[in-house]
Amino acid sequence: xxxxxxxxxxxxxxxxxxxxxxxxxxxxxxxxxxxxxxxxxxxxxxxxxxxxxxxxxxxxxxxxxxxxxxxxxxxxxxxxxxxxxxxxxxxxxxxxxxxxxxxxxxxxxxxxxxxxxxxxxxxxxxxxxxxxxxxxxxxxxxxxxxxxxxxxxxxxxxxxxxxxxxxxxxxxxxxxxxxxxxxxxxxxxxxxxxxxxxxxxxxxxxxxxxxxxxxxxxxxxxxxxxxxxxxxxxxxxxxxxxxxxxxxxxxxxxxxxxxxxxxxxxxxxxxxxxxxxxxxxxxxxxxxxxxxxxxxxxxxxxxxxxxxxxxxxxxxxxxxxxxxxxxxxxxxxxxxxxxxxxxxxxxxxxxxxxxxxxxxxxxxxxxx
Amino acid sequence: xxxxxxxxxxxxxxxxxxxxxxxxxxxxxxxxxxxxxxxxxxxxxxxxxxxxxxxxxxxxxxxxxxxxxxxxxxxxxxxxxxxxxxxxxxxxxxxxxxxxxxxxxxxxxxxxxxxxxxxxxxxxxxxxxxxxxxxxxxxxxxxxxxxxxxxxxxxxxxxxxxxxxxxxxxxxxxxxxxxxxxxxxxxxxxxxxxxxxxxxxxxxxxxxxxxxxxxxxxxxxxx
Ligand SMILES: Nc1ncnc2c1ncn2[C@@H]1O[C@H](COP(=O)(O)OP(=O)(O)OP(=O)(O)O)[C@@H](O)[C@H]1O
Ligand SMILES: [Mg+2]
Numbered sequence: 001x002x003x004x005x006x007x008x009x010x011x012x013x014x015x016x017x018x019x020x021x022x023x024x025x026x027x028x029x030x031x032x033x034x035x036x037x038x039x040x041x042x043x044x045x046x047x048x049x050x051x052x053x054x055x056x057x058x059x060x061x062x063x064x065x066x067x068x069x070x071x072x073x074x075x076x077x078x079x080x081x082x083x084x085x086x087x088x089x090x091x092x093x094x095x096x097x098x099x100x101x102x103x104x105x106x107x108x109x110x111x112x113x114x115x116x117x118x119x120x121x122x123x124x125x126x127x128x129x130x131x132x133x134x135x136x137x138x139x140x141x142x143x144x145x146x147x148x149x150x151x152x153x154x155x156x157x158x159x160x161x162x163x164x165x166x167x168x169x170x171x172x173x174x175x176x177x178x179x180x181x182x183x184x185x186x187x188x189x190x191x192x193x194x195x196x197x198x199x200x201x202x203x204x205x206x207x208x209x210x211x212x213x214x215x216x217x218x219x220x221x222x223x224x225x226x227x228x229x230x231x232x233x234x235x236x237x238x239x240x241x242x243x244x245x246x247x248x249x250x251x252x253x254x255x256x257x258x259x260x261x262x263x264x265x266x267x268x269x270x271x272x273x274x275x276x277x278x279x280x281x282x283x284x285x286x287x288x289x290x291x292x293x294x295x296x297x298x299x300x301x302x303x304x305x306x307x308x309x310x311x312x313x314x315x316x317x318x319x320x321x322x323x324x325x326x327x328x329x330x331x332x333x334x335x336x337x338x339x340x341x342x343x344x345x346x347x348x349x350x351x352x353x354x355x356x357x358x359x360x361x362x363x364x365x366x367x368x
Numbered sequence: 369x370x371x372x373x374x375x376x377x378x379x380x381x382x383x384x385x386x387x388x389x390x391x392x393x394x395x396x397x398x399x400x401x402x403x404x405x406x407x408x409x410x411x412x413x414x415x416x417x418x419x420x421x422x423x424x425x426x427x428x429x430x431x432x433x434x435x436x437x438x439x440x441x442x443x444x445x446x447x448x449x450x451x452x453x454x455x456x457x458x459x460x461x462x463x464x465x466x467x468x469x470x471x472x473x474x475x476x477x478x479x480x481x482x483x484x485x486x487x488x489x490x491x492x493x494x495x496x497x498x499x500x501x502x503x504x505x506x507x508x509x510x511x512x513x514x515x516x517x518x519x520x521x522x523x524x525x526x527x528x529x530x531x532x533x534x535x536x537x538x539x540x541x542x543x544x545x546x547x548x549x550x551x552x553x554x555x556x557x558x559x560x561x562x563x564x565x566x567x568x569x570x571x572x573x574x575x576x577x578x579x580x581x582x583x584x585x586x587x588x589x590x591x
Contacts, residue, residue, distance in 0.1 A: 002485070271466050275481075
């Protein structure tokens with residue numbers, strides 16, 4: 001108790017340095033948390049999809065939404081696939097503005113939502129009015145929308161009637177019945193994707209190759225899972241980024257913690273000497289310094305964490321090309337952040353203090 | 369009078385690289401409880417070294433040293449920490465107050481080192497400062513105090529734990545004549561009224577009359 005009070009009093013009376021110390025830690029904590037949240041969001045998006053589904057998209061596969069498929073694809077696929085194709089359904093796939101947010105619109109025939117696209121109803125009811133739409137969890141989290149929310153798309157007010165769960169890259173999107181979307185865009189949009197469900201027992205690899213060959217470069221053919229993996233690659237790139245920034249963050253935190261402690265030590269060797277003269281044992285002094293370091297770590301982490309939350313709150317969703325993802329900060333990220341902040345701060349304090357605290361008191365005083 | 373300090377053949381040699389300085393070369397000293405010893409001598413004579421040994425801040429290279437029944441010469445570093453807490457009060461030329469703490473907390477620190485609870489330590493510190501005529505200065509940090517006031521705070525800190533011996537290393541070395549008188553009157557008062565044994569080291573002959581005994585330390589021995 002006394003140690004805590006003494007450490008606190010020391011920090012309060014040494015206001016300027018304490019503030020600078022916290023100000024040095026907080027941005028590093030915030031940067032670490034924000035990057036981790038972005039990486040986490042990209043990873044969440046890459047939930048595995050249907051391995052067996054084949055998707056046909058425009059050859060500019062980096063962003064399927066930017067392409068437009070020739071309508072003949074819809075008749076070509078069953079022709080080429082023959083009995084191996086169970087169904088081939090078009091999808092309109094484009095970023096739209098709804099209630100001042102950019103979201104990803106997917107329009108597919110409503111009878112394919114459950115069997116082909118594996119949407120699961122979480123709340124509300126499937127669209128049955130002309131201007132009903134469904135939103136996925138990702139959008140609900142990112143935009144704060146829910147069943148009953150209304151918003152304008154292309155000048156028409158739509159109502160969210162269903163909250164759904166969708167796998168893979170469909171994690172964050174707004175769903176509309178195909179016919180309603182065609183009408184809304186007045187046929188200007190075409191469709192960007194065809195989802196091919198192979199017949200049971202079909203050789204899906206061979207089917208994919210046949211479709212690819214038939215396309216002759218006019219369109220690209222993927223397994224849906226590969227497309228997801230491709231999106232996932234962005235996630236793992238972000239993962240690497242987060243890992244690198246974590247390493248940098250750790251180094252910066254350690255460097256900062258150590259140097260601030262060492263600086264404090266240089267300027268306060270005499271104070272340590274005084275404490276020794278008064279009979280404080282080296283371990284009491286180290287304990288006091290560690291407590292002081294812990295208080296600074298708490299304050300730095302709290303400030304950095306608050307800043308990170310504030311930044312993430314203003315950017316609740318992020319649009320990367322046409323993919324929306326929701327930054328997420330799992331408990332583990334917080335735990336790692338706290339551990340790092342404390343670990344490096346305390347280690348720095350301890351290492352820097354180790355020798356001085358044990359030095360003969362008179363040698364610490366002599367230098368003055 | 370009971371014997372408080374008993375030193376026999378104390379030596380202390382400093383080695384810095386190839387340079388060897390014999391700061392103390394066979395010092396014998398007996399001090400009784402209640403004495404007021406003034407130690408004079410030329411600069412470099414070993415005065416501070418001797419005080420550091422008596423106060424358990426440093427250890428002799430040879431000889432024996434007992435203070436208040438405690439074998440300072442052979443005690444472990446850890447035992448010396450406890451020894452200082454219980455038996456010793458130090459006063460220095462440059463006060464050695466902690467600059468970020470106010471007068472009250474500086475004094476309380478000595479009590480906290482002994483394990484006195486926080487509130488009791490602060491209460492006792494304020495009380496002591498009031499006795500020393502610093503009632504209106506308790507909340508001031510050292511930079512806001514005059515040299516004489518800082519030294520009085522330092523003396524309050526040194527006697528707060530009721531030590532057996534007060535070791536003062538040039539306590540008036542950094543203050544003017546009038547303040548010197550005030551500080552020495554305070555030490556004399558502590559010696560007489562509270563029975564604190566005082567050993568003070570100085571260059572200033574003005575301090576001689578305060579002592580019950582005068583010693584001269586030259587070239588590491590009492591000549
Ligand atoms: N830590 C040290 N390392 C090396 N030499 C030292 C050390 N401390 C003191 N000395 C040397 O030991 C001798 C005695 O020093 P000491 O400080 O005890 O003298 P003093 O009588 O207190 O002098 P002054 O009146 O100037 O304070 C001096 O020659 C000094 O240079
Ligand atoms: Mg000296």
